[in-house]
Amino acid sequence: MTRDIIVLTPRMPNPETLLAESDLLTDRSVVVLHDRPILAATTWLTELLRTAARTGRHLYLVTPPGTRLLLGDALEAAWQTLTGEPPAEWSTAEPVNVPWSRRQLTDLARTRARGGSPTWTVAVGASGRPAIAAVRVVRTRHGVEEHITLALGYGAGQSVPLDLLPGLAEELATGHGLATMITELRTARADLTTPAHFEPPPIPVSLTLGPDAVADLGLARARSALSGLAPAELGPAARPGLHCALGDGTDPAAWQRLKLVNEQLSGKGR
Known part of the structure; x- marks a missing residue:
């Protein structure tokens, strides 16, 4: 049995057309103005980047402070x-x-x-x-x-890098639009496969609220809900995120701490 194979090759945009579609064009620069929350890596934008490089120009993307790529x-x-x-x-x-x-x-x-x-x-x-x-x-x-x-997955004798979590929380909260993050630790297979029998459930280690989540709740309310966990502020003081430790991954009582925090944040603990 034979089959016909059809290969579709997309037509590449004309370089001059791409450059003309930018918001500002000089002999050395290509400027694109983008006033949206998300800057997507569209085919048009990636081709414009290549064209700018081929013509010896720098591509500048001008966006509001909150825009993310x-x-x-x-x-x-x-x-x-x-x-x-x-x-x-x-x-x-x-x-x-x-x-x-x-x-x-x-x-x-x-x-x-x-x-x-x-x-x-x-x-x-x-x-x-x-x-x-x-x-x-x-x-x-x-x-x-x-x-x-x-x-x-970490094997026997390998240390779990829990000390890296505060730094990671700050990086995600200040540079990647983090909303919320919960980290957990559990005893399981290091190869990450799941056997057909009971394994211990995970235990919460930390909770992170991004700047938008804190702003929606109000900083005072968010800090009050986390007051017993000594939350650390992440990023600018004017619009911070919050990160707190819930345990070391060995104490099941961390689930109760997380439950109480959730009740406080949702208003059920009032």
Whole structure:
């Protein structure tokens, strides 16, 4: 049985047309004005970047202070902090064998968002450190949201880098639009597979509220809810995030602490 294979090659935009579509063009610079919450790495923008480089120009993106670029950057930042390297591969299903690319992840999510569909992907790390993440991207009335679950495996005799969590929390809160983050520790297989029998549940280690979450709640109310946990402020004092430790991952009472905090934040503890 034979099959015809049709290869579709997209027509690349004319370089002169691309440059003309920018907001300001000089012999040395290309300026793009972007007044939106999310700056997506569209095909137009990436091609404009290449064209600017080929013509000896610098590309300048002018945005409001709160604008954020490229999906996957928060996951990459967390992966880099906790393992020393970025994710290795990603895909929308197994086998996970596509080289990690924030640009391709963004393009996929953007295409699916046009049809009103969320995007679910999985990423894995190199063999030196078992790591796997699930990323769900959804479009809401507030913009684009990423829901990330990252799991790392540590063997017997290996220390879990809990000391890196405060620094990671600050990086995500100040530079990657973090809303909330909960970190947990559990006893399980280091290779991250799940056997067909009971395993101990995870235990909360820390809680982080991003600047937007703190602003929505009010700083005084958020600090009051976390008062028994000595929360640390993250980022500028005018608009901080908050990070607090719930335990060391060995005390089940951390679940009760998290429950009380949640009740306080939701107003149920009043």
